[in-house]
Amino acid sequence: MLVPPAEYDPVTYDPLSEIVPVASVGTVLSWSWQAEPLEGQPLDRPFAFALIKLDGADTAMLHAVAVDSPAGIKTGDRVHVHWVDEPVGAITDIACFVPGEQPESVSETTDDRDPVTMLLSPCSLAVQHTASRPESIFLRALQNGTLLGARSGANGKIYFPPREADPATGKELDNFVELPDRGTVTTFAIINIPFAGQKIPPPYVAAYVLLDGADIPFLHLVTEIDAADVRMGMRVEAVWKPRDERDFGIDNIDHFRPSGEPDAEYDTYKHHL
Numbered sequence: 001m002l003v004p005p006a007e008y009d010p011v012t013y014d015p016l017s018e019i020v021p022v023a024s025v026g027t028v029l030s031w032s033w034q035a036e037p038l039e040g041q042p043l044d045r046p047f048a049f050a051l052i053k054l055d056g057a058d059t060a061m062l063h064a065v066a067v068d069s070p071a072g073i074k075t076g077d078r079v080h081v082h083w084v085d086e087p088v089g090a091i092t093d094i095a096c097f098v099p100g101e102q103p104e105s106v107s108e109t110t111d112d113r114d115p116v117t118m119l120l121s122p123c124s125l126a127v128q129h130t131a132s133r134p135e136s137i138f139l140r141a142l143q144n145g146t147l148l149g150a151r152s153g154a155n156g157k158i159y160f161p162p163r164e165a166d167p168a169t170g171k172e173l174d175n176f177v178e179l180p181d182r183g184t185v186t187t188f189a190i191i192n193i194p195f196a197g198q199k200i201p202p203p204y205v206a207a208y209v210l211l212d213g214a215d216i217p218f219l220h221l222v223t224e225i226d227a228a229d230v231r232m233g234m235r236v237e238a239v240w241k242p243r244d245e246r247d248f249g250i251d252n253i254d255h256f257r258p259s260g261e262p263d264a265e266y267d268t269y270k271h272h273l
Contacts, residue, residue: 023055024081024103033070040124042096048073052097064096072099080104089116134162134173139248145240147179149214157215161250181238181253183211184264186273190227203227209236209256210272217272220250224257233269235261 031050037043042064050073051060066082067073079097083104087093131139134150138161141148150162150173157166158177165172188207205227208217222230224239236256246252 020056022057025101026052026054026057026079026097028065028073028075028077028079029053029060030075031065031073034064042092047096050079050097052079063094066096066098090119132164134164137176138162141178142250142252143246143248145243145246145252147181147211147238149177149179149211151175151177158213159216160211160214160218177213179211179213181211181240182259182261183209183214183217183236183256184269185222185230185232185234185236186210186217186269187232188222188230190230205230207236207256208273210269215272218250220253221255222257223255231263233263233266235259235264 029051031048033046034041034049035046037045037047043066046069048065048067048070049062050065051062052065053060065073065079077099078101080100080103082095082098084093084095138148138150147160148162149158149160151158152166152169152171152173153175156171156173156175157168158179159166159173160179162173162176186208188205190203190205192203194202200221200223205222205225206219207222207230209220209222210217222234222236235258237259238253239255239257240246241252241254
């Protein structure tokens with residue numbers, strides 16, 4: 001028996017066709033101490049996060065155990081569910097687990113409502129990234145309106161954006177090269193379908209642009225032209241944001257637009273697709 005239930009058995013892939021009640025009492029299999037609770041976690045004071053195997057279940061579930069200190073919990077402890085005062089039919093109806101063998105009494109009522117067919121589960125993710133040395137040099141240059149690629153030695157491929165090592169040789173990319181803000185469209189896609197978080201209305205073009213002198217194209221927007229007129233080999237130039245609006249990001253280039261130059265010959269970019 002799986003807790004929480006899934007649609008399929010993860011071992012056999014057979015549909016799980018029967019809902020079987022399990023106990024509200026279980027055993028702590030492992031745990032870790034949460035000394036500084038984060039927003040959205042079950043408790044607003046220090047607590048233990050534990051894998052708990054409820055009696056009658058074959059899998060464990062992760063939830064909070066309300067104890068005062070790490071000394072208050074250990075593997076093998078018996079815990080039971082502490083319910084919220086007003087359940088709504090979600091996993092958050094379990095406020096937390098507390099030590100003890102005796103389950104809390106709950107009032108038994110008959111629920112003749114229709115089954116739940118949809119559940120909205122809001123979530124958020126925060127990522128903190130520390131830039132490497134090549135990234136830092138690249139991002140500071142971007143803020144100043146300069147495009148920097150990097151290569152290994154004097155003859156290696158020029159990568160844009162820079163990375164720490166040449167993926168072909170493993171050598172450090174220690175030679176930074178200033179690149180022009182003009183290039184060639186190698187491949188592209190016309191985006192016609194709207195989606196959540198979209199910043200500009202479709203249709204628009206996302207294209208791989210090979211900057212003059214670079215060996216690797218990068219993805220950006222091409223606008224100021226009808227989407228149907230964008231083509232492989234088209235020459236484009238960067239349109240920068242005003243200096244006071246720039247930060248550390250490739251979006252300091254607002255978009256690319258046609259430069260008015262003749263299209264590049266296919267042989268000049270066929271090895272960079």
